[in-house]
Amino acid sequence: MAILNSVLVVAPTGKVGLAICHELGKTRSRFKRIAAFKNTSRGGDDAKEKILSDLRDLGLEIVSGTYEDVDIFRGFDVVIMPLGNHGLYLQPQIIDTAIAAGVRHFYPSEFGADLLVGENWHQRYYKYKTITREHLTARSKDTEGLGWTFIQVGRFTEWSVIKHFGIDNANHKATIYGNENGRQSLLSVEDSLAYFMNTLSDPFDESAPTSRQRTYRLNGGPYTWDEIFSTLERITGYPYEVTYIPVERALEKEAHAKEIGDVDLELEASHQLIQGREGTLLPQPWDNSQFPSVKPKGLEEVLKQAFGDPSMRKFLGL
Numbered sequence: 001m002a003i004l005n006s007v008l009v010v011a012p013t014g015k016v017g018l019a020i021c022h023e024l025g026k027t028r029s030r031f032k033r034i035a036a037f038k039n040t041s042r043g044g045d046d047a048k049e050k051i052l053s054d055l056r057d058l059g060l061e062i063v064s065g066t067y068e069d070v071d072i073f074r075g076f077d078v079v080i081m082p083l084g085n086h087g088l089y090l091q092p093q094i095i096d097t098a099i100a101a102g103v104r105h106f107y108p109s110e111f112g113a114d115l116l117v118g119e120n121w122h123q124r125y126y127k128y129k130t131i132t133r134e135h136l137t138a139r140s141k142d143t144e145g146l147g148w149t150f151i152q153v154g155r156f157t158e159w160s161v162i163k164h165f166g167i168d169n170a171n172h173k174a175t176i177y178g179n180e181n182g183r184q185s186l187l188s189v190e191d192s193l194a195y196f197m198n199t200l201s202d203p204f205d206e207s208a209p210t211s212r213q214r215t216y217r218l219n220g221g222p223y224t225w226d227e228i229f230s231t232l233e234r235i236t237g238y239p240y241e242v243t244y245i246p247v248e249r250a251l252e253k254e255a256h257a258k259e260i261g262d263v264d265l266e267l268e269a270s271h272q273l274i275q276g277r278e279g280t281l282l283p284q285p286w287d288n289s290q291f292p293s294v295k296p297k298g299l300e301e302v303l304k305q306a307f308g309d310p311s312m313r314k315f316l317g318l
Contacts, residue, residue: 006031010067028058033075035060036061036063067093079098088132092135112152118277123273153192162316162317169316170318175245182276187296191296198291198293198294
């Protein structure tokens with residue numbers, strides 16, 4: 001049996017990447033090597049340099065180069081790729097470079113819905129995630145021992161109540177594609193990270209190729225929009241004015257966004273369509289029982305903490 005001991009995180013200054021690096025830093029004695037990737041092909045800024053400096057102080061190694069630099073990827077067991085929406089297309093390039101360097105395991109930018117549910121595989125929002133999965137499958141045919149881990153949580157609880165999904169917390173209003181009974185699986189960022197760290201320590205059988213190709217469905221509980229807005233009203237003390245729109249009208253919004261060349265709006269519309277069709281509802285079986293030390297927090301506890309955190313106010317639109 002083997003576990004992953006040498007970890008490289010690309011996109012370490014993003015919201016998810018930074019959170020992952022902090023968790024790795026807390027348990028760095030468990031690993032032989034932990035590093036954050038500084039992409040020198042992109043212009044830097046003071047804020048990112050400060051983040052990288054803080055990660056170095058936390059005990060992480062900072063490696064610098066481009067996604068084409070094979071030598072930068074040498075010596076790692078696993079590459080974690082929590083790239084944002086506009087960087088997802090880079091994952092196949094990163095995979096190829098890392099494979100050339102000897103890396104044999106990857107955590108693609110999933111941390112969300114099951115791409116095999118309903119029409120998810122064909123949705124614009126998941127375009128580059130499906131391309132990445134197809135690329136990994138293709139490379140597994142010519143790369144002995146290639147493996148990957150897909151982390152599926154449905155959606156981060158804290159991210160379910162932001163403008164991207166039609167919610168205006170400052171004015172206590174919302175426009176939702178779907179209806180009040182529409183469900184979604186939600187798991188807090190903190191609990192998602194706890195499960196993620198456990199998967200890094202979950203051993204796999206080196207003699208069994210399929211044991212290297214892992215999917216974890218980690219459920220925090222299905223919640224309806226009615227439950228979500230009732231919870232927001234209790235936390236904020238304000239009633240929310242919610243307008244529900246037939247879900248298929250999100251297709252019109254997506255088509256309009258594509259016509260005017262607004263990629264962010266196109267992604268938003270696609271994501272709202274996915275949500276309206278319950279595409280973020282995780283199917284069973286769930287894998288929570290493999291990691292009993294993690295006790296997922298409920299919806300109200302997570303949102304109360306988020307709304308009480310000054311650093312979250314801008315993210316929540318407050």
